[in-house]
Amino acid sequence: MSDLLSLSHVSKVYRQGGMLSRRQIVAVNDVSLSLGDEPEILSIVGESGSGKSTIAAMILGQTAPTSGDLTFRGNPVAIHGRSERRAFMREVQPVLQNPFEAFNPLKRVDRYLFETARNFAPTGVKPDRADVERMADEALAHIGLTLAEVKGRFPHELSGGQLQRTAIARALIPQPRLLVADEPVSMVDASLRMAIVNLFGQLKKDLGLSIIYITHDLATAYYISDRIIIMKKGEIVEQGGARAVLDNPQHPYSRALKEAVLSTTPEMEPAALG
Numbered sequence: 001m002s003d004l005l006s007l008s009h010v011s012k013v014y015r016q017g018g019m020l021s022r023r024q025i026v027a028v029n030d031v032s033l034s035l036g037d038e039p040e041i042l043s044i045v046g047e048s049g050s051g052k053s054t055i056a057a058m059i060l061g062q063t064a065p066t067s068g069d070l071t072f073r074g075n076p077v078a079i080h081g082r083s084e085r086r087a088f089m090r091e092v093q094p095v096l097q098n099p100f101e102a103f104n105p106l107k108r109v110d111r112y113l114f115e116t117a118r119n120f121a122p123t124g125v126k127p128d129r130a131d132v133e134r135m136a137d138e139a140l141a142h143i144g145l146t147l148a149e150v151k152g153r154f155p156h157e158l159s160g161g162q163l164q165r166t167a168i169a170r171a172l173i174p175q176p177r178l179l180v181a182d183e184p185v186s187m188v189d190a191s192l193r194m195a196i197v198n199l200f201g202q203l204k205k206d207l208g209l210s211i212i213y214i215t216h217d218l219a220t221a222y223y224i225s226d227r228i229i230i231m232k233k234g235e236i237v238e239q240g241g242a243r244a245v246l247d248n249p250q251h252p253y254s255r256a257l258k259e260a261v262l263s264t265t266p267e268m269e270p271a272a273l274g
């Protein structure tokens, strides 16, 4: 049986300064990783510019690798046709960093939920209004909201935490197998971050979802992930079980990241990070 997701020697090189320029940025360099059949939360951690978002974009099929192989259920993630793209997105959904950018301020949030429900209704089903509302309500229930709470509201009428949870609910409507969450809590109030990250653990358990959790935040990554990958300058410098890696980091960069968290997070007792 093939992996759910596999990246094999994947690199991404951006050319800077136009087509004729020779200046290049190696955003991702020879990265290999995979997700198996078991639901799993894999965190990808690293400082700004280490290539995390580029990996997310490649996994989502938004940008192609310069070299290497990237497959989902054994099929290349390079997608051309509209219907293939939709079939892929049924299974692999993004959660974006900033919910205020994900939602147009002039559009009621329930419209997004209903559109997604219409677009991703089971094949061959033309959902009516009641079906669409039920799909939205069921997705919201997974993240602790109800349709009644968000119906008719504009984005600014919800808190940042509610809006990000609504964005996660939207991603759940197609009943995906994999969520790719790129810095999903960095724009959310610090006091709510853990609650949202905890939802990921719950979704893994309840829905059998796998989640790629991309973050700067070692503390939440430690708490929630099964496995962790630490990246620096486009390369994986360390990977393994989250506790093993963060309790006893081997690479100097991983140690420095951990020390930076311990010195800048007063409420985080060292014991909480091992």
Ligand SMILES: Nc1ncnc2c1ncn2[C@@H]1O[C@H](COP(=O)(O)OP(=O)(O)OP(=O)(O)O)[C@@H](O)[C@H]1O
Binding pocket: 014, 015, 016, 025, 026, 027, 046, 047, 048, 049, 050, 051, 052, 053, 054, 055
């Ligand atoms: N479209 C692009 N064109 C040119 N260079 C890019 C592009 N996207 C990313 N880069 C460069 O690739 C490198 C990796 O960027 P990337 O956004 O993947 O890192 P990151 O770890 O996600 O950073 P952050 O945490 O700040 O989002 C950076 O040097 C960035 O400037």
